[in-house]
Amino acid sequence: MRQGEISLVGLLALFSLYLIWKSTELPIGYIRGQGPGGGFWPFWLALGMLLSCLASAWKWWRTQSPASRSDEPFMDAFGWRTLLYVGGSVIAFVGLISIVSMYGAVAVFLLYYLRFLGRHSWFLTLAISLSLPIGLFFFFEAVMLISMPQGMSFTQPAFDLMYDIIY
Amino acid sequence: MEVMSFLADGILLALEPINLALIIAGVTVGLFIGAMPGLGSVNGVAILLPITFLVPPNSAIIFLAAIYYGAMYGGAISSVTLGIPGASTAVATTFDGRPLALQGRASLALVTAALASFVGGTVATVLFTLFAPVLASTALSFGPPEIFALMLLAFATFVGLGGDDIPKTVFSICLGLVLAAVGFDTISGEPRMVLFEIDGFMRGIGFIVLAIGVYGIGEMLWTIEQTRGEVTTTNPKMTAKGMMSDAKEAAQRGWKGTAIGSLIGFFVGILPAAGATPGSLMSYGVAKMLSKTPEEYGKGSPDGVAAPESANNSASTGSMLPMLTLGIPGSPTTAILLGGMVIWGLTPGPRLFIDESEFVWGLIGSFYISNIAALVINLAFIPLFVWMLRMPFTILAPLIFVLSIVGGFAASRSIHDLWLIVIFGLSAFFLRKFDYPLAPAVLAIVLGPIAEPTLRQSLLLSSGDPMIFFTRPIAGPITIIAIILILLPAVKLLRRKLALAKN
Numbered sequence: 001m002r003q004g005e006i007s008l009v010g011l012l013a014l015f016s017l018y019l020i021w022k023s024t025e026l027p028i029g030y031i032r033g034q035g036p037g038g039g040f041w042p043f044w045l046a047l048g049m050l051l052s053c054l055a056s057a058w059k060w061w062r063t064q065s066p067a068s069r070s071d072e073p074f075m076d077a078f079g080w081r082t083l084l085y086v087g088g089s090v091i092a093f094v095g096l097i098s099i100v101s102m103y104g105a106v107a108v109f110l111l112y113y114l115r116f117l118g119r120h121s122w123f124l125t126l127a128i129s130l131s132l133p134i135g136l137f138f139f140f141e142a143v144m145l146i147s148m149p150q151g152m153s154f155t156q157p158a159f160d161l162m163y164d165i166i167y
Numbered sequence: 168m169e170v171m172s173f174l175a176d177g178i179l180l181a182l183e184p185i186n187l188a189l190i191i192a193g194v195t196v197g198l199f200i201g202a203m204p205g206l207g208s209v210n211g212v213a214i215l216l217p218i219t220f221l222v223p224p225n226s227a228i229i230f231l232a233a234i235y236y237g238a239m240y241g242g243a244i245s246s247v248t249l250g251i252p253g254a255s256t257a258v259a260t261t262f263d264g265r266p267l268a269l270q271g272r273a274s275l276a277l278v279t280a281a282l283a284s285f286v287g288g289t290v291a292t293v294l295f296t297l298f299a300p301v302l303a304s305t306a307l308s309f310g311p312p313e314i315f316a317l318m319l320l321a322f323a324t325f326v327g328l329g330g331d332d333i334p335k336t337v338f339s340i341c342l343g344l345v346l347a348a349v350g351f352d353t354i355s356g357e358p359r360m361v362l363f364e365i366d367g368f369m370r371g372i373g374f375i376v377l378a379i380g381v382y383g384i385g386e387m388l389w390t391i392e393q394t395r396g397e398v399t400t401t402n403p404k405m406t407a408k409g410m411m412s413d414a415k416e417a418a419q420r421g422w423k424g425t426a427i428g429s430l431i432g433f434f435v436g437i438l439p440a441a442g443a444t445p446g447s448l449m450s451y452g453v454a455k456m457l458s459k460t461p462e463e464y465g466k467g468s469p470d471g472v473a474a475p476e477s478a479n480n481s482a483s484t485g486s487m488l489p490m491l492t493l494g495i496p497g498s499p500t501t502a503i504l505l506g507g508m509v510i511w512g513l514t515p516g517p518r519l520f521i522d523e524s525e526f527v528w529g530l531i532g533s534f535y536i537s538n539i540a541a542l543v544i545n546l547a548f549i550p551l552f553v554w555m556l557r558m559p560f561t562i563l564a565p566l567i568f569v570l571s572i573v574g575g576f577a578a579s580r581s582i583h584d585l586w587l588i589v590i591f592g593l594s595a596f597f598l599r600k601f602d603y604p605l606a607p608a609v610l611a612i613v614l615g616p617i618a619e620p621t622l623r624q625s626l627l628l629s630s631g632d633p634m635i636f637f638t639r640p641i642a643g644p645i646t647i648i649a650i651i652l653i654l655l656p657a658v659k660l661l662r663r664k665l666a667l668a669k670n
Contacts, residue, residue: 086387090384093572113561146577
């Protein structure tokens with residue numbers, strides 16, 4: 001944990017430096033007749049972020065934060081597995097939206113999560129994985145009039161069928 | 168007496184069958200829209216505005232105001248049951264509502280939220296009825312320096328919210344404010360902080376993107392990792408007797424937060440451009456500060472649920488005041504209502520109370536009725552919302568992920584924002600592992616778009632002199648209180664060190 005904390009502080013300090021540099025693309029000082037420039041607000045805030053990182057590093061060096069006193073590993077095997085299986089599936093879910101549509105991605109994600117991570121029965125898995133996307137379709141497309149991504153062209157016949165029911 | 172007579176006429180108008188039916192429909196629709204992550208009152212009112220042209224203006228505004236009320240009640244539901252704030256106004260409700268749900272007290276959290284919302288809405292409506300014209304002129308005297316001072320006060324309360332590690336809290340606040348600055352500079356119109364030159368950042372980063380990332384993805388990953396996947400949310404028993412007992416406990420342990428939230432919410436709500444979000448956040452901060460047991464906040468304090476919930480309802484009523492009396496919307500939802508009024512042929516402003524008194528008093532009367540209807544409907548649905556928590560976590564978790572992604576898209580209509588949600592979620596997981604408080608970042612991204620322009624306008628007014636925040640009669644005291652609050656943790660730390668050195 002101790003090494004992890006200072007590594008994170010270092011990364012955040014680098015990100016703060018990037019934001020400071022980025023904010024200077026617009027004037028950061030006072031412009032007569034116009035007030036503070038467009039970069040003024042983000043510049044000082046990013047500087048605040050950098051100073052907070054320095055303060056956190058100081059606390060780490062003096063072992064004042066709980067993580068800086070801990071010899072435990074940052075994450076055990078279960079933690080990394082969780083991140084891979086659950087976090088990875090969420091990334092895959094968003095990646096699938098442009099291919100199999102929002103509703104298709106919801107169905108695939110639920111199928112994977114309920115069956116393979118949750119170890120639920122096929123009956124329950126299929127019932128939820130199919131009914132929820134259909135319910136969401138009618139809620140968003142018919143009631144809220146919000147169109148969700150339809151993915152690649154091969155999903156179109158399914159959408160045409162569903163739109164026929166609504167209209 | 169004249170006011171009472173107008174009010175009685177207004178209530179009678181609101182009780183007409185068509186209006187009563189619209190109130191019940193509006194509150195119910197609003198409740199479910201508000202409970203959906205990513206959708207809030209503004210979506211409900213905007214989407215249903217066109218159908219109000221089928222009824223007279225009186226009934227139309229009553230219907231839309233009922234949706235507004237229902238959504239304010241509904242925001243608490245996803246905060247408590249899913250741990251995701253349905254709208255920015257319900258962010259603070261998550262702090263104590265979610266811990267209560269995890270302790271098996273979701274029913275107490277939801278009942279407290281419903282009762283506090285009812286009291287907040289009622290107190291605000293009474294204040295609205297009695298002081299509308301006077302309060303409208305007070306709100307008008309709030310210029311950019313006063314609004315910025317108020318934002319500074321809200322940020323000062325965040326420092327108190329963040330726990331002991333002040334540098335990490337300050338980092339979180341600054342990060343939220345910088346993220347809010349991404350997109351375009353609203354004053355010069357130039358692109359600003361377009362990170363890594365990715366065009367998607369030109370649209371800015373919305374509050375809901377960060378909130379869903381942090382609470383919908385990051386918090387869920389953290390919960391699964393910490394509990395080894397064995398999350399025991401509760402075994403809630405929902406009986407009429409249990410709800411009565413919860414109501415009694417809510418009244419006993421939540422009255423202070425309710426009182427603070429009702430008053431602060433109303434006064435912040437009537438300020439143009441402030442609205443229910445700063446009102447609810449400030450109420451939470453003030454309630455925690457004034458509490459004899461501040462250490463209970465964030466761990467499941469009913470006062471911590473009552474304060475923001477009473478405030479957001481109170482503020483939503485308050486924000487109608489500048490809309491009706493001055494024609495200035497106090498929140499995005501009232502901006503849409505204002506647009507509706509113009510389409511219906513009404514002119515908001517000081518003469519509205521005289522020229523269209525039946526319309527105005529019908530609306531005020533409907534606030535009372537909507538409040539009662541929202542309380543009853545909300546309480547009736549609590550068993551349904553609590554039932555959701557009985558689901559095995561391996562079903563609830565994927566549902567939360569799905570609602571986060573689908574709700575995130577519904578709010579922003581952008582795949583770029585969905586990737587941002589995922590990135591924020593994963594980052595939040597790592598930051599949370601090292602005790603970075605993330606609520607201040609979420610709150611800061613909400614208030615950033617109000618704070619920055621008011622700061623820049625104030626400095627322009629004073630030719631760059633920051634003393635403008637100290638010399639004006641309203642801004643001065645607010646700024647000084649904010650600075651005291653910011654310095655308070657440092658003073659406490661210094662005193663602790665001095666005491667240790669003495670010993």
